Amino acid sequence: MRIIKSCTYTVLSLGLASVTQMTMAQDAHHSMSMLAQHESHSSHDSSHQVMQTRIESNKMEHTAEHAEHAEHAEHAEHAEHAKASSIASRADSAQHPVDHKREHGGQIYQATEIDNRWLYNVDGRGSLKTEIESRIGTDKNKLFIKLHTDKAESQDADYAAQLMYSRMISDFWDAQIGARYWVDEHQVTDKEQLDAVVGLHGLAPYFFETDAYLYLGADKQVSFSLETERDLLLTQKLILKPYLNLDVVLSDDSAYAQKTGLSSVWLGLETRYEINKKLMPFIDVAYSYEKGNQHTAWQAETGSEKHWWYGAGLRLKF
Structure with a gap:
């Protein structure tokens, strides 16, 4: 009878130890999975942030380029207008010359x-x-x-x-x-x-x-x-x-x-x-x-x- 109890206790102990090891293994696996998932999310967030930064940088570069083009266009338009005004002024001066003799003796x-x-x-x-x-x-x-x-x-x-x-x-x-x-x-x-x-x-x-x-x-x-x-x-x-x-x-x-x-x-x-x-x-x-x-x-x-x-x-x- 004592032998049977001892065997039973031994079996129960082994089973309990096996269950405990299995539980610990599952917890470790779950923790590793959670850590991996967290790292994956962190990596994804970092990649997303880098991507967002690049997009913002591209937007800023595009905006600056657009502003530069607009400024060049404005300068070109102003130069063209000044040139046209100069030509018109020369033409008007040729048709109606200004006499400055009175101002110079x-x-x-x-x-x-x-x-x-x-x-x-x-x-x-x-x-x-x-x-x-x-x-x-x-x-x-x-x-x-x-x-x-x-x-x-x-x-x-x-x-x-x-x-x-x-x-x-x-x-x-x-x-x-x-x-x-x-x-x-x-x-x-x-x-x-x-x-x-x-x-x-x-x-x-x-x-x-x-x-x-x-x-x-x-x-x-x-x-x-x-x-x-x-x-x-x-x-x-x-x-x-x-x-x-x-x-x-x-x-x-x-x-x-x-x-x-x-x-x-x-x-x-x-x-x-x-x-x-x-x-x-x-x-x-x-x-x-x-x-x-x-x-x-x-x-x-x-x-x-x-x-x-x-x-x-x-x-x-x-």
Whole structure:
């Protein structure tokens, strides 16, 4: 009986051990299966994530490429539009050229100055002098017209008209060329003469407005004249103007020849009051020197003369 119980217990023990081993094996297999499945899911999720990242990257690359193409297209369209606008502008300029001369000194202007002065010397002899100067043109090219009359008291008037083309050669100087026509009623012959003129007009250092001319006429008449003046402002309206006018005879073989050398000098001081820029009365004090004429078949030799002059005048500008 004990043997049977022992055998039974042994059998039960072996069976229980076998069942336990089988259960443990199944649990291990199940755990391995679960681990493998988890790794499989993890691998799948990782692959899915990588795939998603690649898709997003491709989308971004595609978007960037699309934007780049759009930008290139926009630039191309803008360039084409600019080109078309340039062509249209050139065509319009060709049909309607724009003149910028007014902005670069090409405008045409005109100015005229009339100067009348009544002068008397210490001997009581009077003289009326009138000068008219008119200019028209641009900054570079101008036409100068100068008229001069000198009428001594109880005598006929002398006239001179000067026409010159003026060309700017620097910021402050114009070169001039032209002709002078003059009439001297005191002469019996050759009352009317025509001279060629070349000279300079401009602003000398220290703001001296200067006209320097060389005259070439018949009978070897060659002379030089210089006129220079400067404004000194006492106030905005009261102005002093010292001036110097001189003539030099280089040669003269005419019937009424003047002595060569310094022929005449006028040195004066003008004081003017500018009522406005168009109307300017003034008073004048001057000293004059005249060398005289040579002895010829038509005239007797004369000596030099010196005089003080005083008077008043009126200047008009328009």
